[in-house]
Amino acid sequence: MKSFLCELILSCVLASPGAKPLDDLTYGNALYDYYQQDTEQALLDVLVAEARGLRGADPVRFDLAKGSFAFKEGMYDYSSQVFAGVSEQELTPLDRMRLAFHLAREYYRRQDWPRLEEQLARIDLGANWLGRERRHPEVDFMAAEAAIARGDLNAAQAATARIDDHSEFLAYGLFNLGVAYRQAGDLAQAQDTFARLDSLPPVSAEVHDIVQRARLARAVVARREHRQMDAESVLGDLPAAGRYRDLALATYAGLAMDTGDNQLAARIWMTLQQQGGWSSGAAAAYLGFPMSLEKLAAPQRALYQYRAAEQAFQNRLTSLEALSERARDEHWLRRVLQALAGSAVEPQSSDALLGELGPEFRRDDWLEWLASDDVHQVLVEWQQLNGMQAWLERLPQQLDAYAELAGERQRRSAAARSLLEDQALRTRRDLAAAEVESLTSRLAELRSAPAQNSAAWMSLLADDQERALLEELQRSESYLMKHLAQREQPRWQARIARLRGVLFWQIAETRAARIQALRQQLQEGQRLLADIDARIGRVNAAEAEFVAGVATDFGSFTARAAALTDQVAAARDDRERALAVALRRGMEREAQQVERYLLTARIAIARASDQLAAAAPDAAVPDTSMASLPSTGVRP
């Protein structure tokens, strides 16, 4: 099972009998973060491992992981560089497929379809032990997209059919295929594809959302084909809340008008109009409601509603103009963006802030103005840059703490150094080494030389007292030779020789014991020397350990952080400018639309007034004020 999981994307660390080497543990740790979707941490893990020389015995595996993480982080140039650096010669067949998979993702991102298909052709996962072909949903999804791009919708359908029902890729694949069929004019296939999408299990919120979109699309296609009942049935399945509710209601009301059920249409339009707030559905309802009333032969109420629509459109235009003016203020705009960015985390405080900044507008208005793929990307980047800036703002505190720690280590390093000096460990070591050396050479001499009655031999074994006696005898002999008469000398020399002989026999008799004592002394000396060496080693290690980090140039860190802060600020300003432009454009778009609605409402008012006047030529100009209007009985 695990070997299968390890197959295409990245290779896992497979079990080994003993503990894994550190390289494998480090690589596995990066995978652990990656599998929890913390790609930035995973990428950081591999970069740290690389800097520490822990790429491991499989550098290809390491590079593929690094490139994949970088790709997921949106660092496309970097991931391309990493993949380009992978040596073809070192690739196993499985690695070749992994590389093809990662490159395919890159070509899919660039929408480079021929190259994408070239890479996909290299991926063949073979069959499992039951003989069933192994597929990867993302591979089939990309194959379907490539087939759609070259207009081969049959191939796209075949590729989509291979994706498992529980993969989110199937929802995206089916939706895009349905869109392609619709664009190709094959509405029947588009219907079937959207219907298949509708039958998918709601494995995630994203799939659920796509299914809603697909239902709406099915209704639109059915309406195009004049199958009103089908369209109604599909729309009826849409939930009564959510982002597609207004669109569904507007479409539903349009359908009702198509079929001449103006009573129903009026109810729906009124529901939309009275729900509070502004939306494209509500704007359409301001016009749709009076139009339905006209069809229901309630011209006075229709005129009143047209006037209400005119007023609403005018108010909206005024608010939009005022807001567009305020959007030129950078600080105000930044607060808006911050409120929007925090809306996912703290929706209530975000709404409160947005309410302060523009009371007439809701969060949906702001999002609507920013709703396009390019702007979404800029907004995402702006949020990322904000995160970076927040991290960089915290960095000086962290660096200060590290600098303090490094300083403490430096102090301890100095303490370790002084320990070496204060306790004169090196001098003691020199003395002990000299003693050991002397004893070693004495024992070596004793082993090589036989016992002999000489001062040199005896001094090798003599104790301090005997050595002093030997020296005294030597001095006495010299004295005799120098000062005594020649005839007296032999007698005294014989006496000295006799004394030396006594000493010799005394030493020779206890020679074995003395050599044993010397050996013990040597061992003791060696133990002492080893002990001193160990202490010196520990103190040296402590010194080296405390020195770690001390050499770090915190100034350089600070300078790098400062340069990066400037870059982040510049990039963020750039995004804010782009978002400000996008917001204003969004507002302008809406203003143009509202102006069109306003124009339509005014024409309708003129027409309805004429109509009422024509219907009652003898009467005074009809009173269309609110108080005089009768109830139509239309209720949501």
Added chain:
Amino acid sequence: MERAQGLIVNMQRILVALSLIAASTTALGAEPAAQSSDPDAPAASAAGAPVASDIEQVKKSLLELKRDLVILEEDLLFPASSQLAVFLSMDVGDFFQLDSVTVEIDGEQVAHHLYTERQADALYRGGVQKLYVGNVKQGAHRLTAFFTGRGPSGRDYRRAATVEVDKSFDPAYVELAIKDSSAKYQPEFVASVSD
């Protein structure tokens, strides 16, 4: 009257067109890039518009700064001569569903981790968790890990694994591994010192 009827028809067309445009643009016009919460499917979610190159450069510089900071932090806080790191890996895991792990060094608890489903899944898929990193004195130490979770047949399961660590000047790495023993139909818990 005819003019009025013509206007109504025109307006109705406009209105229907507006609602149709709105619906079809939202529903069909956009071709979404696949976005997935499946960690095995990262490319599709990144398949939207390319991130601008300046932000890529900023990201790279920031990552390099973070990398150097992590290395500095490790060197400062966990020097090699006292560093002891504990990793946890899982091989297969069919016979054991991990709930928590507690690590004791010389009888003193130093780490306790309660696993979310996602974390356990990351281990199951081949990830290795750096469970603990800390400092110990040089010499012999006894490390014990207690694993709790659900064993075969969903029974509560608690087992321990012990390893002796002889800490030297070099950093010490201990791997805790949860393995399936297909012969015994039981999980096995192994603690070993990595080279």
